Structures are given as structure tokens and as C-alpha cells.
Amino acid sequence: MERQEIVDEIIEVLRTVRTVDPSRLENVTEETDFLTDMNMPSTELINIAAKVEQKFDVEFEDDDIDSLGSTVKDVVDLIIKAKARGVS
């Protein structure tokens, strides 16, 4: 799966999150920061991670979430890492 495909899927996930303003989804890139660019409450990151986990059929570890940053790139990297871990 290409990175841009993952970003597109993440945007679809974000459309289902109540606290996300749909107008902020127009120009999302990997550099977009959930907290500063999308004005999202930090507690929402856990909900997004849970939705992403389900959407991509991957499993995140406690430590993954501890070190998760707040950009789309951080989530893309985590999905790729979790998928690679699941492949073994």
C-alpha cells in the first residue's frame, strides 16, 4: 500500500470523527498536525488510533501509542510499522 493511499484512508477515518471540521480535510498532507492544523483535542488522538487500527486491520501496542506524534505522517509510519509486524 502506497503512503498516499494510507493518507487517503486516514482522511476517510477523520470524516467519521465528530470533532473534526470537514473543511479542514481539504488539504491534508503527511505534514498536517492533528492538534495545531486541525485544532483537534489531544484526547481525540486515541479515538483516531482506535478507528485507524480497525480500518487497516492492524494492532497497535501500548508503547506505539506512548511514542505516537501528532502528525498524519506519524500515523502513516505507525500503520506501516504495525503492518510489517503483523506480517512476520
Add this chain to the structure above:
Amino acid sequence: MTEETDEQLLNRITNGNFVGLNPGRVMLHGPTKLLIDAYYWHSPNKGIVAGYAPTERDVEDHFDVFRGVDQIEAFALASIVSCCAFLECRKLNCLPDVLKENFIPAFISVGQVNFHYYIELGDRFISIANIKSYKWRQMVCDGRIYKVPKDLDLDAYFSDFTEERLLNYDISKDFKLVAELFDITGRAIKKEVFKQI
């Protein structure tokens, strides 16, 4: 309340719940400002009922009234801290002391809180908390605080309490509603990560 050996506590964590345990064995802070002195009911994946009677220190310089922010803190300690500590200890098969070495219990969000009444010196209150979600060491609880009727034996009263009654706040009308709390959120964060924040 008798002090348990480490072996007894670990057995309780593996097979039981926190009812009857001294909260001082669970809290990662203290011994002052524990703001919780008894567990009356506990279902590890559903919720908890815990209690506290404010001391003179708690109400000092405040008209003998227990502060609203301390109510929120007491509820958080009863709910997200206690319940999260239990589940993490069960998962890691360890005692709370081990969590203390590795984690900071971070209070990260308060949703809405509605105050209805007050607690003063000489009162006892209970926090009734239900777990809304728990994942990746982050827990969200809703619940209520009630002032306890005088001379009520809370151990006996909650001995046959159920998850259904917890979710419905099904308790005697003699309990006085003090506060409703929503989306009280906490997370156990690894110490090394916490220091980088």
C-alpha cells in the same frame, strides 16, 4: 482493614477486585492527599464504588467545605487511577509498586462536571464510576459523587451491588447527589516518555 501481604495482593489482582483493600496500596502517590480511603464495590472491567471522608486539612481555609476541584480529583483517583492500576497490574502480573517505578498516572482531561450539592467536614462521600473505554493505558470514566447517609454501613450496602445498578446509579434516595462527572480521562504514561513531553 488489614494489611495484605504482596502475595495476597497479587492473588487479589489476578482473581478478584479491590473491595476491602487499603487504597494506600494502590495509589502511586501519597501518603498524603489520597482522597480515597475505601473501596466498596469493584468490577474490574465495568467500574468501581469508592469512598472518602474529608479531613480538617482537606477543608482548611475553605469554610469547612471540601473543594469542588478536590471532588474531581477524588473521583479521578477512585475511578481512572484505581481501575487503570488494577487492569495494568493484572495485565503485567505485578503489584502497584512496580507500576510506580515505571509509570506516571497522568490526569489528562475533564469533560463536563455539574455540581449539585456540597461536602463538608464530617461527611462521607462515595464516587460511583463506570468505565467508558480503556485502551493503550488510557481510561475514560463517567460517574457521580454522592453524600452518604449518616451511619450507613457502606460495606454491607454495596455487598450485593451489580453492574446494572452501577450503570443506572440505582442507589437509595437517602444518598444525596453532589456531582455528575463526564469523560474523566487519565493515562498511565511511561516515565521516560513523560520526561520528554
